[in-house]
Amino acid sequence: MATSLKKGMLYVMIANLINLGFNLITNFVLPKELSVENYAMIKTFQLYISYAGLFHFGFVDGMYLKYGGKSVNNIKKDDLNTNLSTLRIFQILVTFICTIVAICLKNPLFICFSLAVMPINLGNYFKQLYQATGEFGLYGKIMNANTILIFIANMMWIFIFRVDSGIYFLVSNVVVYFLIWIVLEINCRRMFKDTRYKIFTFSVKEFINNIRDGILLTVGNLSSVLLTSMDRWFVKALLDTMAFAQYSFAVSMENFMNVAVTPVTITLYNFFCREKNVDRIKKIRNQVMIFAAVIVSSAFPARFILETYLRKYLNSSRVMFLLFASQLFYIIIKSIYVNLYKAQGKQRTYFIKLTLVIVMGFLFNIVCFKIYPAKESFAIGTLLSAIFWYFICFPDFKWLDYKIRELIYPFVQVIAFLVCGFIFNAIIGILLYIVCTVVSSLILLPEETKGMVTMVKDKVSSFR
Structure with missing residues (x-):
């Protein structure tokens, strides 16, 4: 058990060291190169993003508690498949409603936030799953991909396109969230190779149980x-x-x-x-x-x-x-x-x-x-x-x-x-x-x- 704990910490530590390198550059370059107003806009968006988890209403945390301490190989694939598909449909609906409201408000920052809700929560689903089941190597890969892609986008806007407008950075963040989610879905489909991959299956029982347990x-x-x-x-x-x-x-x-x-x-x-x-x-x-x-x-x-x-x-x-x-x-x-x-x-x-x-x-x-x-x-x-x-x-x-x-x-x-x-x-x-x-x-x-x-x-x- 002690060896497993140290190994898990090492996986996440390596992932965080990689994140640290890119985030160090990002967090010093952005305030240096951007105006105070545009830097403040980006930080405001990041503040809003920290509340995106509210829009799964406990579903992801219900899954986290359900599978915590288990091995991913011991989880019934059909059960996990249905669980994920239920969240996917739920988040598509939530994102649609939030985006319509944001468009009516005519606020670009809110629109970017609304579009980011679904890929962020589905991405967090996979991170929580790997964390709960001790798959820290996969957890680290998700963290690294997200950080590196956002870093590349930020550096392109600053040093190649010479942009000093916060909205460009927000849009590129949203695109990265979608890319990460799509890759995770493709990888997950391989996990379900022995069972039918459910894309649009909704289980009322899974929906209620996960929210009840995780809210x-x-x-x-x-x-x-x-x-x-x-x-x-x-x-x-x-x-x-x-x-x-x-x-x-x-x-x-x-x-x-x-x-x-x-x-x-x-x-x-x-x-x-x-x-x-x-x-x-x-x-x-x-x-x-x-x-x-x-x-x-x-x-x-x-x-x-x-x-x-x-x-x-x-x-x-x-x-x-x-x-x-x-x-x-x-x-x-x-x-x-x-x-x-x-x-x-x-x-x-x-x-x-x-x-x-x-x-x-x-x-x-x-x-x-x-x-x-x-x-x-x-x-x-x-x-x-x-x-x-x-x-x-x-x-x-x-x-x-x-x-x-x-x-x-x-x-x-x-x-x-x-x-x-x-x-x-x-x-x-x-x-x-x-x-x-x-x-x-x-x-x-x-x-x-x-x-x-x-x-x-x-x-x-x-x-x-």
Whole structure:
């Protein structure tokens, strides 16, 4: 089981490293070459796209729970075939309705979003299927194809056609979503070679069961998206386009951490579906805490790039450090607690707690903005929301009890991180933060720290 977990993480890590390379270029070239207004338009579209999952109404997450922990070879092909065909028909109808509404509103951004709903949700169906069944190699290929094709399109518009209009970039994104979906459908058809491939078969039973089982998880996931994007909605509504562009740039830098975080969050769900040993889960939780403390240090290289390459977005630096600090808690929440909610069938509890977090997040943002009306206030609200969510998870998993040193560790790291990020430049800041992290990890989590160092040494030795 441990070997399978490490292998799965490695697959997703490789996929994310490839994604990181292309996304790094994209997220620095776009704000550098495009006007603030057009960059803000692209980031607005990406904000809308994060809510596309709402339009499958829980169907994809129902499938995720249905097949979670199983091998793709052990799933009845006829059952999966009917399941997929039902979603396909459903999404064609949803996209048609949304597009008609968008055309009536005469909003190009909404039209692009409406057209993207179907290919995004069907593409996510395959990603969720491969994630739930441990087919991380296929999952990684989908991620890479999407990122590389969008990267190629973006670079063509900028360096070949010399375009400074956001709508071109949105249209090319939609085309990529359709291409990925079509390729996935062709590949899936090969999977069903021993049975009749159903293109337009609709099962009312599958439709009802998937939505009934997955709706709370979908609402919970989208509520999580709402929570983490709430700050951008406030910035967009209350501040100017420059503030939104700078804030969105900070969020883009924060998203780079996904290259290391996603392998953990994705593979641990499949792992928790099988693992019942409490001590082992506690050990993984503490290792994730150390991992979170290390990975947020990527904010310092991002700041160095701002200081030397993108000075017009330098004012987003404080926002970026506050958002990265919130990830110290979000990484633990998403890697451990959210996966445990899913694996143990506690979707209703997860949804209730997340709803409470959203309400508190809304209040945190309002109060912080009233006290200090600037974009940094919404980042502070995000950090407070993450801390609140972290604590209200504890009662649902009392068996994951914390020792005092384990409890204070993430707060020691947040203080050290913000002090080093706010007071010092990028180079001095990262050196001081590394020292603080090493010292606090050895003092507060010595066993887990030594274990992770040993594991890294073993991996390095295996490559020699």
